[in-house]
Amino acid sequence: xxxxxxxxxxxxxxxxxxxxxxxxxxxxxxxxxxxxxxxxxxxxxxxxxxxxxxxxxxxxxxxxxxxxxxxxxxxxxxxxxxxxxxxxxxxxxxxxxxxxxxxxxxxxxxxxxxxxxxxxxxxxxxxxxxxxxxxxxxxxxxxxxxxxxxxxxxxxxxxxxxxxxxxxxxxxxxxxxxxxxxxxxxxxxxxxxxxxxxxxxxxxxxxxxxxxxxxxxxxxxxxxxxxxxxxxxxxxxxxxxxxxxxxxxxxxxxxxxxxxxxxxxxxxxxxxxxxxxxxxxxxxxxxxxxxxxxxxxxxxxxxxxxxxxxxxxxxxxxxxxxxxxxxxxxxxxxxxxxxxxxxxxxxxxxxxxxxxxxxxxxxxxxxxxxx
Ligand SMILES: *Cc1c(COP(=O)(O)O)cnc(C)c1O
Numbered sequence: 001x002x003x004x005x006x007x008x009x010x011x012x013x014x015x016x017x018x019x020x021x022x023x024x025x026x027x028x029x030x031x032x033x034x035x036x037x038x039x040x041x042x043x044x045x046x047x048x049x050x051x052x053x054x055x056x057x058x059x060x061x062x063x064x065x066x067x068x069x070x071x072x073x074x075x076x077x078x079x080x081x082x083x084x085x086x087x088x089x090x091x092x093x094x095x096x097x098x099x100x101x102x103x104x105x106x107x108x109x110x111x112x113x114x115x116x117x118x119x120x121x122x123x124x125x126x127x128x129x130x131x132x133x134x135x136x137x138x139x140x141x142x143x144x145x146x147x148x149x150x151x152x153x154x155x156x157x158x159x160x161x162x163x164x165x166x167x168x169x170x171x172x173x174x175x176x177x178x179x180x181x182x183x184x185x186x187x188x189x190x191x192x193x194x195x196x197x198x199x200x201x202x203x204x205x206x207x208x209x210x211x212x213x214x215x216x217x218x219x220x221x222x223x224x225x226x227x228x229x230x231x232x233x234x235x236x237x238x239x240x241x242x243x244x245x246x247x248x249x250x251x252x253x254x255x256x257x258x259x260x261x262x263x264x265x266x267x268x269x270x271x272x273x274x275x276x277x278x279x280x281x282x283x284x285x286x287x288x289x290x291x292x293x294x295x296x297x298x299x300x301x302x303x304x305x306x307x308x309x310x311x312x313x314x315x316x317x318x319x320x321x322x323x324x325x326x327x328x329x330x331x332x333x334x335x336x337x338x339x340x341x342x343x344x345x346x347x348x349x350x351x352x353x354x355x356x357x358x359x360x361x362x363x364x365x366x367x368x369x370x371x
Pocket of ligand 1: 058059060061084085087088129131155157158178179180181184191192193
């Protein structure tokens, strides 16, 4: 059996509906912003329980535009965690600000107890990441931000559908960035992203900021970016919006099956932490085991496409040299880079495939426990 990590061939086995919609778009010539983007934005905002969504060219651009529109730039500091995809930190650097790291907690999100230690007079914002689709502790982060007069921009790229106490991720901070990349939970046919906000002022500014600062064809009110969500991709996104519920439900169900199947391996393996008031959407289903690299090789040999997210934490990447961090600075993140492994948990796995993953992960771990 082969258990793939990518499910695009299964998800898009039947594309006639998409192509019909694209034919209509091509005939209309409505290629920049237009009706498809407006429809998508309205539906996405509703999903998040917010008044506004702005379609942009990627999740990375969603974060860059968010930081810049809040006035963040050179000389400022933005706090995040190195346990993330490079885009989080790249976005801070591209705004001109300096990324400041704090370690993760045992849920793979920012450890809020460490945030206040690194706040300085230059700190302008906190940028929590809902890593794996698990919400960061937003009530605590908002409380710290209010006390220190900081902005909060959420990196919700992996977390469409996730919530805390029923309040959707992205609706806590000033703005949030989501990604529509082909490997994210809501995945279009190329790059795309979304910014959400409850602020009318930020919404009006961001609409201009992604589109040359053009109030109309002839009136330019600010110099700005060309970071629009592609109208053709919005057509694809509108069809996929119908699947968000299914995608989320299936991933949660697969994660639940893994949790139950691995529950008795506690001495050898760490499964994701659950909190009853939090909805996690398992963009990544991550476990930790001591002999991680051996487990990875074993699973690959059995045809199971497990992955490592990621073997080198961001503060130890060459790109981060100028920040002056060193090994040992963020022990939890460094531990994850050695012990964490991501199992396929996507919505197109069959029940037999989930069983097959369970069987082989258990076999590997039991062999280690008994030996
Ligand atoms: C994917 C991702 C991004 C970037 O999104 P793109 O659409 O690929 O630019 C940012 N942050 C996190 C945590 C991500 O997983």
